[in-house]
Amino acid sequence: MNWTVASDIDGTLTGDRGALDRLALRLRQSRALGDLCLILSTGRRLEQVVQGMADEGLPEPDYVMCQVGTEIYQSPLHEASEALPAWREKLLAQYSRQEARRFLTGIEGLVMQPDIFNTELKTSCFLDQCPEPETAAAEIGRRVAPYSDRYQVIWSSGRDLDILPADSGKGKAIRFLIEQEGLEDEPVVVAGDTGNDIAMFEEFERGVVVANAKPELVEQARALKDSDVYYAQQPFAGGVEEGLEHFGVLRQSTGPV
Numbered sequence: 067m068n069w070t071v072a073s074d075i076d077g078t079l080t081g082d083r084g085a086l087d088r089l090a091l092r093l094r095q096s097r098a099l100g101d102l103c104l105i106l107s108t109g110r111r112l113e114q115v116v117q118g119m120a121d122e123g124l125p126e127p128d129y130v131m132c133q134v135g136t137e138i139y140q141s142p143l144h145e146a147s148e149a150l151p152a153w154r155e156k157l158l159a160q161y162s163r164q165e166a167r168r169f170l171t172g173i174e175g176l177v178m179q180p181d182i183f184n185t186e187l188k189t190s191c192f193l194d195q196c197p198e199p200e201t202a203a204a205e206i207g208r209r210v211a212p213y214s215d216r217y218q219v220i221w222s223s224g225r226d227l228d229i230l231p232a233d234s235g236k237g238k239a240i241r242f243l244i245e246q247e248g249l250e251d252e253p254v255v256v257a258g259d260t261g262n263d264i265a266m267f268e269e270f271e272r273g274v275v276v277a278n279a280k281p282e283l284v285e286q287a288r289a290l291k292d293s294d295v296y297y298a299q300q301p302f303a304g305g306v307e308e309g310l311e312h313f314g315v316l317r318q319s320t321g322p323v
């Protein structure tokens with residue numbers, strides 16, 4: 067069977083280099099056999115993904131969703147790869163960065179993220195210096211709510227808040243790509259560790275939550291109906307490997323690979 071695996075990077079694949087090396091080898095073997103389409107779905111910029119493939123042992127993917135699902139890139143990846151124009155244009159039609167920026171005015175302690183994480187389709191800040199980060203996030207959520215046909219708020223790790231186009235995010239970006247590439251018949255497994263990954267679990271039935279996941283993801287995943295979520299015993303890439311064996315994407319290992 068052909069599977070599509072969509073995984074977050076930081077804290078899901080990274081965190082235990084030995085485990086990642088083992089998983090990456092098995093994913094590479096499956097891809098070489100044509101059994102697997104691998105998607106990495108991340109808050110990182112493309113350059114950081116390309117760098118991670120060289121320095122951190124990230125497996126080579128077929129596609130990468132960068133900047134929390136606002137940019138889609140197809141392999142082979144290099145730093146100058148162009149984001150998929152159809153996705154970019156679809157999102158630009160509903161998003162005004164200027165308007166998104168206004169939802170953040172006057173929030174005490176809010177710090178904008180570096181310019182490289184603020185793009186024409188993503189407005190991102192840190193709330194961990196706010197007196198009460200949760201309250202600040204809730205206030206921004208209230209401001210954006212009347213415009214939910216065009217914007218969404220992603221709150222993650224008690225620190226990162228993104229205002230994205232309503233139709234973007236990790237889950238919808240993967241769905242768009244699957245439809246675009248005609249992969250609808252292939253079963254999908256997603257994997258993640260924090261709040262911005264819930265969009266993948268909402269969009270697809272099967273998911274792997276690694277043992278080191280933040281409570282925000284565990285709570286939201288447990289609340290999903292009609293979902294088949296596997297809560298791994300192991301953290302990081304070891305947990306992803308365990309989950310992929312559980313769903314039959316990877317065969318149960320019978321010993322050292």
Ligand SMILES: [Mg+2]
Nearest residue numbers: 074076077259
């Ligand atoms: Mg993560």
